[in-house]
Amino acid sequence: MSLAEFLSGINQLLGTGIPMALFSILSAVIVLLLFAMPVGGFCTYLERKVAADFQERIGPNRVGPIGLLQFFADGIKMFLKEDSISKNADRWIYNFAPSLVMAGSFGAFAAVPFSAYIIGADLDIGVFYAMALGSLVSLGVLLGAWSSDNKWSLIGGMRGAAQIVSYEIPLGLSVLSIITVCGSMSLHQLVAQQAWPTPGGEGHFWNVFHNPFLFVNFFIYFTAALAECNRTPFDLPEAESELVSGFNTEFSGMRFGLYALSEFADVILFACIATAIFLGGWHVPFFNLQSLDIGLSVGELDLNPLVQSVLMIGVFLFKVSVLVFVVMWLRWTLPRLRVDQLMNLCWKYLIPISFFNLIGAAVWTWAFGGRSLLQLLGQVLGVS
Amino acid sequence: MLGFGGLKLRSRCLLGFNFFQRHRVVTLETYGRNSGMLQEFGNALSFVLLAAILPPLILFIGKFFRPSFPHEGKLTTYECGELPEGSAYVMFNNRFYLVAIVFLVFDVEVALLFPVLLLFREAIDIGGNTAAQVFALAFAFLGVLFIGLVYEWKTGDIDWVRDAEDRRKHLETLEKAPQ
C-alpha cells in the first residue's frame, strides 16, 4: 500500500474530490522534500561533527544551539554564491547533468519501505527499479564531468563512471542472492518475510542471518554501495589530494551543493535499501510489531495502525542511521584505494565471491526449503 | 495463485477503516483491469519527475539572488591558477574501454538472471523437478559467463596496470640491462 493511497484515504475521509494523481505528487513531495533533502543536509552537519569527534575537536557549534542549524547556514550560503560557468563549458549538458544525477539518486526513494503502510511506490519490481535508477547516476556523473571542460574533472568523471559502473555488478549479484532466497522483488514483501519466525507466521528473521552466504553478501553489498556513492575508501573520483575535487571541480555555488546533496542522498538511499533487504526493515527481534494492539481509538477510528506505523518508522530509521554512521566512520579511518586496487578488488574479489555466494544461497534455499538458520535451530531445539 | 510468493497482507488504511478500497476500484476501472500497478507507476514517476525538476528549479530561482560578475579570470577553467592550455577533451587511459565492454556483458547477465531466480523459491514449493530445472538453467547461465570472467583474468585483461608481479619483473630487467 503506497503513501499516495494512504493520503487518498484522508481525501476519502474529508470527502474532497481531489484526483489520485495529486496524491502521488504530494507523497513524492513529502518523502523527497520533507525527508530526503533535510536529512541529507543534516547528515553533512553530522558528518562534520563525527569527524570532529574522531579527531578530538569540537566541530561546528556556532550556528544554532550546538551547531544544529549549520547545514541550514551552508545551504543558504551555497544558494547565494555565484555560479560561474566557464566560457567553453558545454552549457546544455552542464545544466542537464545535475538533474540526471538528482533523478537517479532521489528517484529511487520511491522504492524505500519506511513502514508496512508507508512506501513511496509499492512496485512489484522494487529492487530492480532502484538499480535501474542507480545507473542514471553514472551517466550524470560522466556528462557533468565531460561538459565542464576541465582536465581534472574529466579524469575524475571517467574514474567515477568506471567505478560506479563496475561496482554495479557485485551489487546486482548480492541483490540476486536475496531474491533467490526470498522469491520476490517488491521491497514490501521482502521486508514482510523478515519478521520474527512464529510457528504459524511466514517470517524467517533478518536476511543477514538467514544463511552464511547472505551474511557475506551483506558486506559485499555494503562495499559495492560505498563504491557507488564515491565514499571513502573508494572516493577516487573526487580525490582531493590528486584531482583537486574530481568531477565537481568546476561546479560552484548551488550546483556543487546539489551534487553534494545527491551524493549524500545516495548514501542514505543505499543505507535504506540495505536495511530493507538485509536487516529486516522495520522488524524487531522477538516481537512482531504488526501484532501490537493498543486499542487506542479516537471516535470510531482505531489508531492502532498509526501507532504501529510510527514505531516501525522509528525502528527503520534507527537501523538506517546506524549504517550511515558506519559510512561516516569509514570515511575518517580507511585510506583511499589506488585505481588498480579499486578495479582489482571489484573484478577479482567481489564478483567471484558474490558468484559463489549466489550459488551457495540457492543450494541452501533448495536444501532447507527456504527456512533460515534460526528456524532450523528452532526446530532442532523444538522451541519455535 | 502465487504459491508461497503471494503473501497477501491485509492492507488496511492507516486510520483503521477501509473506505478507500472501494474508491480505488471505481475511479481507475476506466484504464486497466486492476490498475493498482499503474497507480504505483504513477507514484514512482512523480518521484522521478520531481527529482529531475528540482535542480533546474533551484538554480533558476537562485539566479535572482546570486551575484553575477563574470570576470575573464573566473570564466577560465580552474588549473591551479595557471592559464589552461589545450582543451580538456584529450585522450586518456584506454583501460576504461575494457571495463565498459566487460561491464556491459555482465550487467546484461545480471538483468537476465533476475526473472529466472525470482521463481526459484516458488519452484521449490511447486516441488518435483521444476526447482532442479530452474537451478540448472540459471546456474548454467552463470557458469558459462564465469568462464568468460576466468578467461579475462587469465589473459590479464582486467588487470588495471599490468599486475604487480609483471612490473617487478620489468623493473628488475631494467636495472640489469646495461645502461
Place this chain on the structure above:
Amino acid sequence: MAGLATYLPAYLIFALLLFSFGLIAALARRSAIGIFMGVELMLNGAALNFVAFQALRKGVIANDSWLHGHIFSLFIIVLAAIEAAVALAIVLRVFGSRQTIDADRADQLRG
C-alpha cells in the same frame, strides 16, 4: 486524445517514427558511432512494436499465457547490448590505426 494509451496504432506509428529516424541516422551519419546510434533506434522501434502488440492485442499473440512479446523485446535489448560491446571494440581498433572513426575514410581493406 482520450484513450490514447490503449490505442494500439499510436504505439505502432511511434515505433515506425523511431525506426525511420534510426534508418536516416544509420544511412547518413558519417561517424561509426552515429551509425551505431541509428541501429539502436531501429532496434528500439522493433522492441516497442512487440510490447505494444503483447499488451494491447491479447487475442492475437498471447493465445496462451506466455508473454511472447515481452520476451522478444527483452532478447532484442540483450543482443543490442552485446552488439554495443563488439561495436566499441571495433571502433577502438579503427581509431587506434586510423585516428578517425569516419566511416567514409576507413573503407580501405588494408590492415
Place this chain on the structure above:
Amino acid sequence: MAVSDLFVAFCFLLGGAAAFFTAFHPNILYAAISLIGSLVAVAGLYGALGADFLAAAQLIIYVGGILIVILFAVMMSEDIYKRRFFEGAKKYFLPALAAAITFAGLVKITLSADWSGATKPDFEPTSRAMGWALVGPYALVFQYVVVVLLSGLIGAVIIARPALKMKKIDEDLERLGED
C-alpha cells in the same frame, strides 16, 4: 483524459523529438545525449503498457550500459566533437527520402487496418511471468543467448586487445625481451 493518456502523449513527443536530433544533429555528442531522451521515452511507454520488468531492464541495459559505452567511444574520438559540421543536406537527402517513403507507406497500412478488437493492458506484475517463460518455452533461447554473450565478450576483448596495450611498459618488456 486519464493521466496515463497525458503521459503517453508526452512520451511520444519526447521520443520523437529526441530521435529527430539523434539523426540530424551535427554534433555527435548531442546526438548521443538525445538518444538518452528517446530511450527513456521508450522505457516510459513500456511502463504505460504494463511491462514493468522491461521498463527497468531497458533503463539498466540501455541507459546504464550501452549509452555509457557510446559516450566513452564519443569521448575517445573527440576530434569529431570539435569539428561541428553538418554532413550536408546532399548527404541527408537520399536517406531522408527513403525513410520518409517507408514511413508514409507503413503508416498508411497501419491506419487502413481495423483495430477494433484491442483490449486494455492488464496490469499484472510481469517479471514472474517472464521468468516462467524464460524457464519454460524459451529455455533453449535463454542458454543460446548466454553462449552469444560469452562469444561477444571474448570476441570484443580480443578485437580490442591491441588497442589496449599499455604503451610504456609493454614496449620496454618487448625491447628487453629480445636481447
